[in-house]
Amino acid sequence: MENVRELFQIMTRRFGFMNKNCCSAGGCDISLIQSHILYEIDRQHKPSMQQVAEALGTDITTFSRQVQSLIKIKLVKKTPDPDDRRVNLLSLTTEGKYVAASIDRQMNEYLNEIFSYMNNFEKETVIHSIKLLNEAMAKSGQCCSTPSG
Amino acid sequence: MENVRELFQIMTRRFGFMNKNCCSAGGCDISLIQSHILYEIDRQHKPSMQQVAEALGTDITTFSRQVQSLIKIKLVKKTPDPDDRRVNLLSLTTEGKYVAASIDRQMNEYLNEIFSYMNNFEKETVIHSIKLLNEAMAKSGQCCSTPSG
């Protein structure tokens, strides 16, 4: 049987390159980590620092400083949680939303280009498979999350 | 229609956590980048520095130093290419092979655990899909490789 890990390793490496290549979409040259942070803030509804850091598997102290840099370039906003003032809620600024949307658009364009080499049945099969994988990975909590979280 | 990028983003993030979690397999606590380097040297046949650095999308100067650190902990060997002595061929030491194999074993164990939540048809569908994806990504060179390479 083929080496399953190898298939995944190559695929995720390529997807990583795609993400890296999209860091300059939206007229803003950010780092890969910053791009991931924008993505995750956009995905969650007013998440706290902890929530985003945990989702990304980033040390909270490192994360704190990454967020500071994103606030400095005006892509991210921090609002104290009125219900618990230890907590800071994160959200994207208008420009942050624009950058995140540009990156997302570019990523989906790349993905469409990749799918253009498949017929429609193959494409649907692949998308269905990724969903299956995500569900299975969610069930199998232990291995696919950070040791800390 | 669902957001395809989101499906990929979450899946590759989880696979990244798996890779990170396996860095201590083989009784050796290495960094994620070092694990990727071991993997890639193992995969290619006596590759040059350039070849591995390019495959991983790492700057060659950074890579040079990462390799030095792997040589220092005796996981990697560097042999001058007899045909072109500018070139250094990379290979794993016996211990490097052991560590790489341990990581690979642990990764495949994790993957098996994930597949245990699927029936056999689903598993085969998923594996087939990843192959399709890799072929399509290889055809669509532009987006899924480094800007430099």
Add this chain to the structure above:
DNA sequence: AAAAAAACTTGCAACTTGCAAATAATTTGA
């Protein structure tokens, strides 16, 4: 051969990392 190119290494200055300790707000439990 001299000049250009290729494969790699080193110096440097900027950035990133995570641990330990600090601060600030909230919860717990006498």
Add this chain to the structure above:
DNA sequence: TCAAATTATTTGCAAGTTGCAAGTTTTTTT
């Protein structure tokens, strides 16, 4: 009710990582 424990986040620090520019060594070109 108030001191102690807990939680969310930030800062100091020292170690590690980054990539550019400039270096060495070897090979290719002219």
